Amino acid sequence: MVATASNLRVFSAIVGSKYVRAANADDAVRGASPKAVVSPADEEEVAAVLTAASTHHLAVVTRGGGTKLDWGAPPTRCDLILSTSRIEGIVDHEPADLVCVARAGTTLAVLQEQLASTAGFRQRLMLDPPHGDAATLGGVVATAASGSLRTRFGTPRDLVIGASFVLADGTVGRSGGKVVKNVAGFDVAKLLVGSLGTLAVITEIAFRLHPLPSASRTVVLESRSVDDLCAFARAVGRMQVTPSVVDLHWPEGLVVVRFDSSEQGAEVQAKRVTAEIGGRALEGRDETAMTDALAGSAWQGSGDLAALAVLPSRVGELLTSMSGGICDTVVLRPLLGTGEVRFPPAEADAVRAAVRNAGGRLLIKRGDEEPVGVADDVALDLMRSVKRRLDPAGTLSPGRQIGGI
Amino acid sequence: MSGGLGNAVLKRLRTAVGDDGIITAPSAVRTYACDGLTGRRVSPAAVVLPLTTQQVAEVVATCAEARIPFVARGAGTGLSGGALPVAEGVVVCLSRMRSILNIDLDNLQVTVQPGVTNLEVSKAVRPLGYFYAPDPSSQQVCTIGGNIAENSGGAHCLKYGFTTHHVLAATFVTADGRVAHLGGAVRDAAGYDLLGVVIGSEGTLGIVTEVVLRIVRVPESTQTVLAAFSSMGDAGEAVSRIIAAGITPAAIEMMDRLAIRACEETVHAGYPDCGAALVVELDGPSVESAAFLREVIDTCTASGATEIRVAAGDAERALIWKARKAAFASMGRISPNYYVQDGVIPRTRLRDVLEQIDMLSASYGLRVANVFHAGDGNLHPLVLYDDAEAGESDRALELAGRILEACISAGGSITGEHGVGSDKACYMPKMFSPSALGVMGRIRDAFDPSDLCNPGKALPTPRLCGEVPGVYRPHPAELAGVAERM
Numbered sequence: 001m002v003a004t005a006s007n008l009r010v011f012s013a014i015v016g017s018k019y020v021r022a023a024n025a026d027d028a029v030r031g032a033s034p035k036a037v038v039s040p041a042d043e044e045e046v047a048a049v050l051t052a053a054s055t056h057h058l059a060v061v062t063r064g065g066g067t068k069l070d071w072g073a074p075p076t077r078c079d080l081i082l083s084t085s086r087i088e089g090i091v092d093h094e095p096a097d098l099v100c101v102a103r104a105g106t107t108l109a110v111l112q113e114q115l116a117s118t119a120g121f122r123q124r125l126m127l128d129p130p131h132g133d134a135a136t137l138g139g140v141v142a143t144a145a146s147g148s149l150r151t152r153f154g155t156p157r158d159l160v161i162g163a164s165f166v167l168a169d170g171t172v173g174r175s176g177g178k179v180v181k182n183v184a185g186f187d188v189a190k191l192l193v194g195s196l197g198t199l200a201v202i203t204e205i206a207f208r209l210h211p212l213p214s215a216s217r218t219v220v221l222e223s224r225s226v227d228d229l230c231a232f233a234r235a236v237g238r239m240q241v242t243p244s245v246v247d248l249h250w251p252e253g254l255v256v257v258r259f260d261s262s263e264q265g266a267e268v269q270a271k272r273v274t275a276e277i278g279g280r281a282l283e284g285r286d287e288t289a290m291t292d293a294l295a296g297s298a299w300q301g302s303g304d305l306a307a308l309a310v311l312p313s314r315v316g317e318l319l320t321s322m323s324g325g326i327c328d329t330v331v332l333r334p335l336l337g338t339g340e341v342r343f344p345p346a347e348a349d350a351v352r353a354a355v356r357n358a359g360g361r362l363l364i365k366r367g368d369e370e371p372v373g374v375a376d377d378v379a380l381d382l383m384r385s386v387k388r389r390l391d392p393a394g395t396l397s398p399g400r401q402i403g404g405i
Numbered sequence: 406m407s408g409g410l411g412n413a414v415l416k417r418l419r420t421a422v423g424d425d426g427i428i429t430a431p432s433a434v435r436t437y438a439c440d441g442l443t444g445r446r447v448s449p450a451a452v453v454l455p456l457t458t459q460q461v462a463e464v465v466a467t468c469a470e471a472r473i474p475f476v477a478r479g480a481g482t483g484l485s486g487g488a489l490p491v492a493e494g495v496v497v498c499l500s501r502m503r504s505i506l507n508i509d510l511d512n513l514q515v516t517v518q519p520g521v522t523n524l525e526v527s528k529a530v531r532p533l534g535y536f537y538a539p540d541p542s543s544q545q546v547c548t549i550g551g552n553i554a555e556n557s558g559g560a561h562c563l564k565y566g567f568t569t570h571h572v573l574a575a576t577f578v579t580a581d582g583r584v585a586h587l588g589g590a591v592r593d594a595a596g597y598d599l600l601g602v603v604i605g606s607e608g609t610l611g612i613v614t615e616v617v618l619r620i621v622r623v624p625e626s627t628q629t630v631l632a633a634f635s636s637m638g639d640a641g642e643a644v645s646r647i648i649a650a651g652i653t654p655a656a657i658e659m660m661d662r663l664a665i666r667a668c669e670e671t672v673h674a675g676y677p678d679c680g681a682a683l684v685v686e687l688d689g690p691s692v693e694s695a696a697f698l699r700e701v702i703d704t705c706t707a708s709g710a711t712e713i714r715v716a717a718g719d720a721e722r723a724l725i726w727k728a729r730k731a732a733f734a735s736m737g738r739i740s741p742n743y744y745v746q747d748g749v750i751p752r753t754r755l756r757d758v759l760e761q762i763d764m765l766s767a768s769y770g771l772r773v774a775n776v777f778h779a780g781d782g783n784l785h786p787l788v789l790y791d792d793a794e795a796g797e798s799d800r801a802l803e804l805a806g807r808i809l810e811a812c813i814s815a816g817g818s819i820t821g822e823h824g825v826g827s828d829k830a831c832y833m834p835k836m837f838s839p840s841a842l843g844v845m846g847r848i849r850d851a852f853d854p855s856d857l858c859n860p861g862k863a864l865p866t867p868r869l870c871g872e873v874p875g876v877y878r879p880h881p882a883e884l885a886g887v888a889e890r891m
Contacts, residue, residue: 021591096649096753121649157601157624158828173844174837179749181781182818183556183605184825185863187569190601194778199597211651218786220494237513261693268507268692313511338592339514361591372596382852383597389847402596 007056007249011038011080014048022041023081027063029069032078037063039083042305043164043172043203050201053080054395060168061397062197064136068143069391070371071365072196076399084138087203090114092178095121098209099161099178104202111137115209122212126153129249130299130340138202144194147296148245150260151333156193162206167199168395178206191386197397198405199390200339216244217270218287221255221256221279226323229255230316233334235277241269248315248339249294250323250330255279256294298331298340304367305342306351312329312337318358326350340365374402409493409847414471415831418495423464426501428452437478437496440541441827442486449476449490453879454501458576458584458614461497466582467611468495469866474857477608479520479548480681481816483555484745485826487607487862497612499550505529506615514573514590515618519550521798522850523557524620535620539567541822542730551612556605556802558822560656560729561686563780565621567822569604576615577603582855602848607824607863610852627655628698629716632705633679637661637680637763637775640681641755643708646780648687648752652697652703657780658684658729664787667735671821674728677712684725691867732776733787740789742798747823748812761811762786769804771797783821784812810835832871 004282011020019039027034040046053060063069064084084105093100095118102111108125109132129135129145136394139145139164146155153159159375162176165188175188179217221232229248232255236246245258257273259266270281282290299305310318322330326347332339335359343351348369354363361373375383380403387394387405399405408419419427428434429451438446450473455461457499468475474494481488489498502521510533513525513804523544526537528538531649532869540559547557553575559566574588577599588600601611632639638657647657660668676682687694687700702713715721736743759775762784766773774787786808790801807831809819819825833842845864852858 056576094751094753095744096645098648099751105569122651154570157598160568167844171844172838174841175845177816177818178780179751179817180569180822181558181562181749181778181783181821183822184818184820184829185833185842186848187556187601188604188844189849190569190598193598193601195597205781240620240622242693243675261678262696265690265693269690289499307593309591311512311591313509313546319431336592359591359594361595362591363593364593371595373589373591376586378579379587379599381583382579382585385851386597386599386848388849391838401785403514405596 007058008036010052010056011036011049013044014052014091015040019086026083029078030074032075034078034081036060036083037083041086043166046166046201046203047170047172050084050166050168050395054168054170054393057209058395059398060395062138062142062201064139065107065131067131067135067389068145068365070141071143072362072400073112074399075397076404084136086248091204093118095123096183098123098211099180099206100209101162101178101204101206102137103204108135108137109133109139114214116234123209124212125159125207126210127156130296137205139265140196141202141205142195148247148333150338151335152242152244155262157190159208160189160193160205163192163202163209164204165200165202166191168393170388170390172214173200176206180208198387198401201396205354211265213262215266216258216260216287217265217266218282219257219270219273219279219292220290222253222284225251226316226319229253230319230334232279233275234382237335238275239276241272243269246333246335247294248332248334249297250251250319250327252294256290286345293382297391298329298342301328301342303328303342304345304348304369305340306367307338307340307363307364307365308355309338310355314358319361321354321357322351326354371402408789410473410495411471414467414473415451417467418451418497421467422453422455422460423460426454426456428454437481437490437498438487440478440481440483440486442484442550444485445489445827447490447492449496450493452468452496454498456501458578460613461578461612462582463499463586464495465580467563467579469581469855471858472855472857474860476600476859477550477554477612478523479551480546482543482547483551483824483826485820485824485828487824487826487859488556489827491860497556499548501615502614510535512590513620515620517549517618519553521547521550521615521872522547523547523549530620531623531663534623536623537618538562538571538621539568542733548614549616549618551645552672553604554606554608554820555824558778560658560778560785562870563657563778564653564655569601571619572600572604572616573619574617575600575613578612578614580611580855580858592799607826609849609863611858615616625684626691626694627688628694629722629725630683630698630701630705631676631686631708631714631716632683632685633677633712634681634708634710635679637681637759638756639709640683641759641779643683643705643710644755645753646704646708647701648780650700652700654685654701654780655688656686656699656778659775659777659779660729660732661775662773663739663774664732667739667774668728670734670738671735672724672728672731673723676728679711685731730738736774736787736789739774741791743795744788744792744801744805745823746784746786746788747806747818747820748784748809749821750782750784750812750815750817752780754815755782757781758784758815762808765804765807765811769800771801771804773804778821781821782817827862830861830863830865833865834870
């Protein structure tokens with residue numbers, strides 16, 4: 001970035017001098033140090049900031065809550081942080097329609113609180129990604145982050161029904177809308193989910209909501225046997241019950257199955273599981289204590305962090321090869337074959353080998369290792385082509401996506 | 406004979422798919438001139454019927470090199486003209502690629518070729534206790550490839566989601582004839598979710614030649630309720646209340662008096678003669694569906710239901726659904742012609758928009774039968790008219806357009822499941838700004854810079870929609886085309 005002072009003036013003219021500042025060490029993104037942090041107030045200012053950045057050939061990294069800024073490869077260039085902190089608030093919440101529209105800088109926690117407290121309705125966006133307290137909606141979408149609820153409700157991909165966004169040249173785009181069923185136009189929002197900020201700055205998102213359940217029951221199976229844990233999870237999957245959560249924790253040696261339903265619905269389903277395939281039902285304080293102890297266990301602590309995926313049928317094989325202590329924490333969703341692992345950087349090769357041997361994928365969220373099981377060359381070429389059409393100058397988070405995109 | 410394809414191209418196509426895989430005789434290609442939107446017809450120069458991914462890739466590469474437009478086609482049941490051929494172009498018909506390649510119960514996945522019909526997938530896994538959730542009304546004939554192009558829904562997508570939620574991976578022939586693998590049987594493919602944007606792109610980005618689908622466990626219990634109301638408004642109110650109460654039924658379908666009468670004439674399912682009927686289906690663990698059933702009955706009663714029946718068993722349930730799914734086909738009983746509209750509104754606006762449709766129907770002097778997926782606000786008003794009456798088809802089209810405008814003003818969409826195709830491309834600017842359409846155009850360009858893959862569909866073009874892009878005016882040519890359709 002050349003002529004910092006004059007560039008700062010350019011951005012001050014757009015957002016006001018109060019909302020531009022010189023960057024400091026805390027603003028670095030995986031080692032790349034930006035020169036300035038700009039906080040536009042709305043979509044229009046985002047467009048003006050991006051247009052100015054493009055004109056001055058500055059690379060822009062978008063930041064929400066900053067909780068997952070270390071996910072993805074280091075940016076090859078990073079001149080400006082575009083903070084979405086002022087682009088916040090709920091635009092529209094139609095509780096009877098189970099739909100809400102919120103600005104991208106709104107934190108998930110603020111949204112959930114509002115949804116749970118609307119008079120006459122208790123609702124929730126069924127996402128429980130890591131760092132959910134400080135994470136913003138835009139960040140959750142851009143990183144495709146999800147948690148335990150994924151087993152039943154999916155990822156942001158499944159719950160986003162519309163989005164507004166700004167391209168690097170200032171073009172304002174929109175796709176979807178605020179109705180759940182809608183096939184008008186390309187589903188551009190799908191491309192933004194997991195795009196790591198490389199295609200556009202997301203400004204507004206419409207989500208499908210679900211009612212908050214009135215009760216929950218948790219069944220756990222404790223075992224040191226990987227086979228027993230996996231067999232239990234598979235058996236739950238074959239039963240005609242509808243758990244919200246089926247998580248496998250290692251080294252704890254636990255499968256946690258949670259039913260969210262009516263009082264009776266949760267109770268009856270939990271009892272069926274314990275009666276037919278085993279495990280023990282938790283309630284009340286036990287349940288809360290267990291859930292709290294496990295929440296986010298993969299995300300806390302030091303080391304490298306990776307998301308992995310294998311075929312559900314190969315979860316046991318994968319876990320067996322990892323259970324010998326190469327990972328500090330493994331949290332798997334065995335019915336989907338997905339999960340997260342945290343490991344010392346020295347064990348990276350062993351982790352990669354375990355995943356490769358089980359025919360899986362390893363996407364590094366935090367760390368410098370090469371991912372395992374990436375796209376084929378033609379698909380990569382299409383991805384580059386999409387990037388070129390939407391951000392030809394490589395302004396937005398260059399290099400953060402796979403393949404150096 | 407075969408238009409302007411030229412001998413070299415024809416020879417190469419023939420080599421790719423074999424003598425029995427290519428149709429060029431004008432009388433024979435005419436069979437492929439339209440899809441379910443039967444009034445718009447264009448005969449292609451040739452139809453090819455490939456058997457493998459490699460054959461599709463070779464056909465597409467041949468077309469791309471010769472700059473010949475090509476249009477993929479499944480069973481041709483689409484209702485928006487998405488498979489309308491291009492004159493002088495090639496139709497790539499995937500109906501011979503109809504094998505179920507693998508059923509993997511351990512991973513709840515089924516691998517199929519695109520010509521497999523929707524229902525065949527469920528039939529294959531039903532005996533094992535599983536099903537494929539998306540269930541468009543045409544599921545007996547429509548293909549998985551077409552479902553992917555349209556992101557098809559169906560009655561049960563209220564609970565189970567759309568095609569996009571049930572496709573894990575696809576083998577994809579790019580617009581220049583290369584083969585890519587999108588998504589994956591192993592979840593969380595790296596990079597951009599290209600599969601997510603290909604699904605629902607109406608065949609404009611490339612051709613899917615093999616698909617991995619997710620299958621779902623058959624629920625323990627299913628309860629089906631048929632509730633009669635004196636008016637559509639009351640029934641709409643019941644729908645809003647059911648959704649607001651936090652119940653997620655597997656399906657909520659609504660039919661008005663006209664639709665009920667038409668279906669009764671064909672199916673004799675014993676629907677009551679009433680202003681509006683709701684079909685509410687609840688499934689899941691018995692304990693949940695039983696509790697929700699009581700709540701739904703109470704809610705319907707509180708909303709003024711005049712009669713409530715709970716299907717006593719599978720046979721009764723099947724009959725209720727048979728009538729509902731026969732709705733479009735039954736219109737012939739009550740009207741010489743009809744036009745199916747497909748609009749979406751927020752569920753909370755049902756009463757309001759249904760009243761507007763009533764008023765529009767009265768002011769145009771044309772009957773509108775309503776049969777639709779009420780649970781997700783997806784309306785299918787059937788505008789009834791008589792082609793033999795001068796000007797009536799134009800009025801019907803105008804009325805259908807006014808209904809769409811009402812949907813857009815209510816905060817909804819111009820299509821919930823039938824797609825934009827060639828039918829509604831010119832309505833897109835009513836829903837999206839020129840810059841938003843521009844972004845979609847850039848994505849189209851990223852996949853198919855030569856504009857050969859199903860050109861003119863899904864997105865508006867100046868040629869189709871008047872010379873000023875982004876501003877909708879009913880173009881004389883468009884009106885003429887529509888008049889022909891009616």
